[in-house]
Amino acid sequence: MSNRTMADRAAEALTTALTPIVEGGSPPGLTWGIDVDGERRVGALGHLDAGHSRSTAADTIYRISSVTKPVTAVAALALVEDGTLALDAPVDDLLPELADRRVLVRPDGPLEETEPARRPITVEDVLSFRLGHGMDFTTMGTPTPLDEAMTEAGLSAGPPAPQQHLPADEWLALLGTFPLRHQPGERWLYNTGAEVLGVLISRATGTSLGSVLADRVLGPLGMRDTGFSVPAEHSERFGACFWPPDPETGFAGVYDPPDGQWASPPAFEGGDAGLVSTVEDLLAFGAMLRDGGGRGGTRVLLPGSVAAMTTNRLTKAQLAANSPSPDGSTGWGLGVGVALTPTPSVVGSYGWDGGLGSAWRNDTARGLSAVLLTNEAWAAPVPTAVIDAFWTVLAESVPVT
16 A cells, blocks of 8 residues: 555545534634655644634644644754753753752642752753653642742643743743752653743743744744744634533633734743644644654754654653653653553654644654644643544554554
8 A cells, every 4th residue: 555545545534533523513623634654634624713704724823832842842952962052951050040949848848848959950851841840730639839829929830821921031030939849850740841941942042932943943844834923914824712612501612812812922932832833834843853853855853862852751750650641651752742652553652732722743653743733722631532533543544564
């Protein structure tokens, strides 16, 4: 079977499986894309608006939320390659707000009970989300004194809202007033590492994160529609992001309107969840990593950097304490989730999802890069029905080679 036939069959199966889900209204619209060893197929279903007056398309722009994290990580690793950053280097000089840290004696204990950090935070700690700051999935719903204090100060975790975020220097200064939840290198904690990474990149280069992304990742790969806001001339390709329908009323509220948080450049360019993008752009990004850091004569990373990025860094004890996935099947590399025990029945060697309805995975055994972008946020930290269906169809349609 040729790659083209395989891609065609997968595309047909995806259309068949996803159409009734979108016709049911959850999500209102989506765009998907697959690249099987260079053979690319893209499809779009549903609508951008509640009134069904604007259809989705191959070039529809979506909020990709946490799929931003791997893009930011690639930029950081490009800076490691050229010597601007070093994985084992402390961040103290560039981020003095995080130097000489105090650490809670107990992560759920009072803020007054601290001890000195045993060592500085390193660049690798930031990329691997083991810097000591971040979300602990095991305590969500039962806030600790640190959680409560940070929320009161305006540092609470939640869906991305870039216009409401403090500017980078103010945010980091405020973060630096709080003790670490865990010792540097000790435990995987979600999200904050990617925010810090964006600031680190900006300070290391003396320019904005957006400029570094454009120079080192987006420009070389031709990712023309990826950025921290949607230009006015492209607003017709951008719609609302909806909450899931209410189980009782069926009403899907709007999380963010088209003229909302991403309609203008943000106060904070979030390396964690700030980007908008298209399926075609993310397929170019995914194919670059799948092919060892280069694509179409353009090299973004060396193969060794891709291997380092996509290799799990977490110990068994760290995975047992707080795993990146609810079922414990996913570890963490440098800015990306990594499958711990790849199996032919599940698609994905590495990748990540975004809580505003995005999903991306590469599967090296299948020669596959796949992207699903929807305009509906998740209601819980587990994939929605449409995302589950997407990966199930691809597992059945694109065999391991």
